[in-house]
Amino acid sequence: MNNIKNIIFDYGNVIFAIDFLRTQNALSQLGIPNVNDFFAHKGHNQLFDDFETGSISPAQFREGIRKVANKLDLTDQQIDDAWNSLLIGVSGNNHDVLLEVKKKYRTFLLSNNNKIHYDWIIAYLQKDFGFNNYDDFFERAYFSQDTTMRKPNPAIFEMVLKENNLNPEETVFIDDSPQHIEGAKKAGLHTLLMDVHPENLHAFLQQHKLL
Incomplete structure (x- = not known):
């Protein structure tokens, strides 16, 4: 891209x-x-x-x-x-991948989430990796339960763009859900549908010439 x-x-x-x-x-x-x-x-x-x-x-x-x-x-x-039971864990070396990506791009997290899952994930990150949040990996992390909106509502993408002064023409959104991709497109974003297992994130980014 x-x-x-x-x-x-x-x-x-x-x-x-x-x-x-x-x-x-x-x-x-x-x-x-x-x-x-x-x-x-x-x-x-x-x-x-x-x-x-x-x-x-x-x-x-x-x-x-x-x-x-x-x-x-x-x-x-x-x-x-x-x-x-939905939650399995961070795949492969994806935290290292995120740090590599962050050197080249401004990076953000946008997750449909909820209080029960969020608490489980934070406890898992603390126990298995020794950190309390995603501050080291993203400029900012957005969770739907904190915004009153969720994907695929175009408004949640527009909020991220506006709050961080992002040009949608210079921004790509990566998600595994086709319906969320469609919402991002309505907000003017470039999009990539993640159609491989998350352990292949690095290869996926390389395939699309983002790394």
Whole structure:
């Protein structure tokens, strides 16, 4: 890509491996019916949108799961364990890759996230890597639960562009979800669909001449 000065990264399945099937299985075991319609890569119940935009609290999210499962005796821990089963971990040497990329571009993180997942991820980063956040790897990290917006809403991309004085013509957004790519395009960004496992991030960036 020519004239790219800024890269906005998604997190899940770009830097950090996640597994929707594991979570579908875990939610099904809690008693969620029609789990493929309830939670999937390309679509999900409104409950998840509400949680990822900070419209509801973790307690309200858990109550929503109990109601859908029709099991009001599910514990917080059971629900959190099922929900966090999505999260696998940072793939390969992706932290080193991010530092390499940061030497050449202004870099940002834009993740649809939620309080339960965020807390798990921060604890994981502290335990396995010894750092508390992503300040060393990005100029700024954006999480949907802090913005009241989520991808693919073009407004969340426009916010990142405006707050950091980024020219969309000089900025590329990388995500594994086609619907999020479409939202970024509406905001005028260049886009790349991450169609390989996140352990191949370095090769993916090289393939597209960003490294």
